[in-house]
Amino acid sequence: MLTSSATDGSVAAAADRFLSRFRRPVKFLLAVSGGSDSTGLLVALATLVATGRYPGISLAACTVDHALRPRSADEARAVAALCARYGIPHSVRRWDGPKPVTGLQAAARTKRYDLLLDAAAGHGADAILTAHTGDDQRETIAMRAGRAAGGVGLSGMADAVLLGGRVWLFRPLLSVDRAEIRRFLESAGEEWIDDPSNANPRFERVRVREGRPEAMAEAVDRLALSRRAAEFLDAHVRALSPLLFLLPPEGIATALADPAAWRGLMLLAATTGGRVHAPETASADRIRTFLADGTLSRLTAGRVVFDRRRAGLFLYRERRGIEPLVLPAGGTATWDGRLGVANRGSRPLVVSAAGATIDPALRGAARRAAEAAPRFGFADGGPAPADRFTVEPLIAPYARFLPGFDLPVAQALARLLGRAPFPSPPNG
Numbered sequence: 001m002l003t004s005s006a007t008d009g010s011v012a013a014a015a016d017r018f019l020s021r022f023r024r025p026v027k028f029l030l031a032v033s034g035g036s037d038s039t040g041l042l043v044a045l046a047t048l049v050a051t052g053r054y055p056g057i058s059l060a061a062c063t064v065d066h067a068l069r070p071r072s073a074d075e076a077r078a079v080a081a082l083c084a085r086y087g088i089p090h091s092v093r094r095w096d097g098p099k100p101v102t103g104l105q106a107a108a109r110t111k112r113y114d115l116l117l118d119a120a121a122g123h124g125a126d127a128i129l130t131a132h133t134g135d136d137q138r139e140t141i142a143m144r145a146g147r148a149a150g151g152v153g154l155s156g157m158a159d160a161v162l163l164g165g166r167v168w169l170f171r172p173l174l175s176v177d178r179a180e181i182r183r184f185l186e187s188a189g190e191e192w193i194d195d196p197s198n199a200n201p202r203f204e205r206v207r208v209r210e211g212r213p214e215a216m217a218e219a220v221d222r223l224a225l226s227r228r229a230a231e232f233l234d235a236h237v238r239a240l241s242p243l244l245f246l247l248p249p250e251g252i253a254t255a256l257a258d259p260a261a262w263r264g265l266m267l268l269a270a271t272t273g274g275r276v277h278a279p280e281t282a283s284a285d286r287i288r289t290f291l292a293d294g295t296l297s298r299l300t301a302g303r304v305v306f307d308r309r310r311a312g313l314f315l316y317r318e319r320r321g322i323e324p325l326v327l328p329a330g331g332t333a334t335w336d337g338r339l340g341v342a343n344r345g346s347r348p349l350v351v352s353a354a355g356a357t358i359d360p361a362l363r364g365a366a367r368r369a370a371e372a373a374p375r376f377g378f379a380d381g382g383p384a385p386a387d388r389f390t391v392e393p394l395i396a397p398y399a400r401f402l403p404g405f406d407l408p409v410a411q412a413l414a415r416l417l418g419r420a421p422f423p424s425p426p427n428g
């Protein structure tokens, strides 16, 4: 039995705790590489679900074949065989096409999550599960400590993340150590594949595993911080359009006084600039000095103009460096990190900055923001009618990965941009 043995207790207990959280019917897609961690997660969950004690919960699995090593296809087949033994539908998603020479691991990771999202849709799964462990968690904290995150304290991986704004990913084994998972698999008589990339010193995670001492996470209540940042945005920031925001003087004072409010403002700045990351420390310090000084003038940082006037602080995207996007018929893409665009027409669509084409009556901050707004046209220069495309404002910091604890602030940003809320996790 899974639940009784002293050696497998923590894996089974973590799996049981996880499954017990879900009250509605839910299908999970397990991301299984064939390594010990994901094999352990698969065996633990499959065994528990087979007991019939978790009605409404079903499982599927996917292996991503990165096609980077000669044996990867065989490994995917070994996982398929394991899943077949446990009666779990399994699919393989292969990374075809050219691979970059530099940044290979980051590219593989991006592709892996895209392929997992694709597989989740294919299996009709409501959520994705990965087998990140307590060891991975310690490495993440050590890595982030090495980069001197600053501001909000050290943080580890979230146990829930919304991928691509669409599908929740859970990490049920985040509190279980790898050694425990291996003992569990040995007692269950199951084997796993040792991943050769774990011995490759090119990769950062591996370097951390070998080189850095462990660091302890600072006790930061990230959900409380996120809620306070959301309250600040709701209470103080006005969206004059999805591209132009105003923070009145009392809001500026609040942002300078309260670190959570400051974080809300920095996330709004990242969103306004179409940037994944909030301004880094040096840049944030410049903004802070500028705001504390109170002079009515402008500062540009992280592609965003901080435009201080009597009415307060206006925020908008600076005009420079906005690359045009050419979108083929039927295509979807991101423009300037700020807008998701889908071409519904039959001709290529060109999205560029409006620049001088805007209404000459506009003045001040509204004029500057409008110059950085999108303009939709065709390659011959003519404007595209509005029924040929759809757009959705993007929240760049959370467009790919939204940690569960940051859901409140992400929803506040969604409200400000007038876009649909992010979906809630499927438990409850």
Ligand SMILES: Nc1ncnc2c1ncn2[C@@H]1O[C@H](COP(=O)(O)OP(=O)(O)OP(=O)(O)O)[C@@H](O)[C@H]1O
Pocket: 030, 031, 032, 033, 037, 038, 062, 063, 064, 065, 066, 109, 112, 129, 130, 131, 132, 136, 205
């Ligand atoms: N090739 C794969 N196919 C399917 N799932 C995978 C694959 N590689 C990794 N995973 C999933 O991702 C989890 C983490 O894997 P691993 O630690 O190798 O990735 P990482 O790159 O360190 O993590 P991250 O994706 O968070 O950067 C695994 O436990 C497994 O669930």
